[in-house]
Amino acid sequence: MTDTGLPVGGSPLQQRLAAAAVELFYRQGAIATSVRQITEACGLTPGALYNHFESKDELLYTVVRDIHLRLESVLTAAVGAVAGDPVAELSAIVRVYVARHSDHRETARVANREFPLLTGAHYDEVVAIRRRLRDTVVDVLLAGQKKQVFDLVGGDDRTAAVLTALPILDMCVHISEWFHEHRPLSHAELEARYVGLALRMAGARTH
Amino acid sequence: MTDTGLPVGGSPLQQRLAAAAVELFYRQGAIATSVRQITEACGLTPGALYNHFESKDELLYTVVRDIHLRLESVLTAAVGAVAGDPVAELSAIVRVYVARHSDHRETARVANREFPLLTGAHYDEVVAIRRRLRDTVVDVLLAGQKKQVFDLVGGDDRTAAVLTALPILDMCVHISEWFHEHRPLSHAELEARYVGLALRMAGARTH
DNA sequence: CGCGTGAATGAACGCTTATTTACCCATGAT
DNA sequence: ATCATGGGTAAATAAGCGTTCATTCACGCG
16 A cells, blocks of 8 residues: 555545645645646646635645544554553554655655645534544543553643644654655664654653 | 843844744734735835845745754753753753743744755854754763763764754754643743653652 | 638736835834 | 025836636546
8 A cells, every 4th residue: 555645535636736835835835836836736827726626725625624534534544553551552653654744755754844824614514523533642641640650741741742643743854854765764664763852851661 | 131032133114024924924924914914013114124125035035044053052051051960951941941941932833844944054054053953962961871871872972962962852843833821820830840841851860 | 612610829907026226213222 | 585405295107916807728438
């Protein structure tokens, strides 16, 4: 199963347009990318886009939402596979995030940088997904704290868990900002190191 | 000494224009902000901007560069004040970063989000500052590793130090993305928790 | 064969953009 | 008193934007 991290729904041409849009959004941002550029990348003229998407905004929404949903689906699968063991759950979360933000950093970066451009219900929907993603980590940390396998900085309340979850996610998400293929580091090794960092941040008991 | 984190050089009107630009760039991004909006915020018409800046691009460059230089100056002062003690140096770095990215998060966010828009020599100059900022952290980690007060994840080479410095900076920098005043947390407490996290990540010996 | 349909086209729309230009007016110096 | 100048304005410019429109083209079905 090859997983490019790109949106998968819709007709073949919708997929090609979405892929071209992601590529361009990644390189120059969504605002600076014109409908002309997107369609030209598919060998079409501007008007053709409107046979497949309602507007440029709806294309952006589709792309950003699908990337988020895809991450969520991969994440819940990975966490579910080791349910009940907070250390394993946190490790799985970090591995998924690192993989997606180094391997598919174009899509990841587009989703994270451009989602604030969405408006109204579209924005709310994506923000809700992001909150669910964050809460997944918070819940794992709280469960680990309760089982005394974690020792969070700043106490054992929810605030402490949030203020540990956010930095963990921040450091993983922003791999996509600096990761370049020429770095002499395999993805597996990067995952291992970040898992180590996250476990330290959570105060995981070393045994 | 009130420090807004805003650019300070230039004539009074240049400062007002720069401050208005930062405010607008923060809320809607530099590309989506028009010269009209910037000058209107100062009670002027668009053409007036060109009496004080060569172009919109040069205004962006000035703003972004000055914010970076200001952070660098504050940072080197804070590190220099505790030179020789890696734990204190790392703590000072994190405190400066947390303070600037929660207290002055408008300027911080503008600098971090918009700097890729710069081109040519302007871009190179800002990237050079950012590299110096990063290397400051790397050097502190390496010094601490050598003195055996740190125990880095992944060994004691420079790669291990870089791969610890980047996550530490990432988590600090991106406070500006989620920090809102209504969070029930004082800046001092946020600093303390982030210092705790960073020391854990560096494997600081607890004594 | 002829028709319906989905999809692409090229041209135009109305609007906004950054920037330039010509002009005007106050201030301060000679 | 005169003049230069810095800094403002309104207006013009050229380009680009997202989007719409009438038209055409190619294809599958009765």
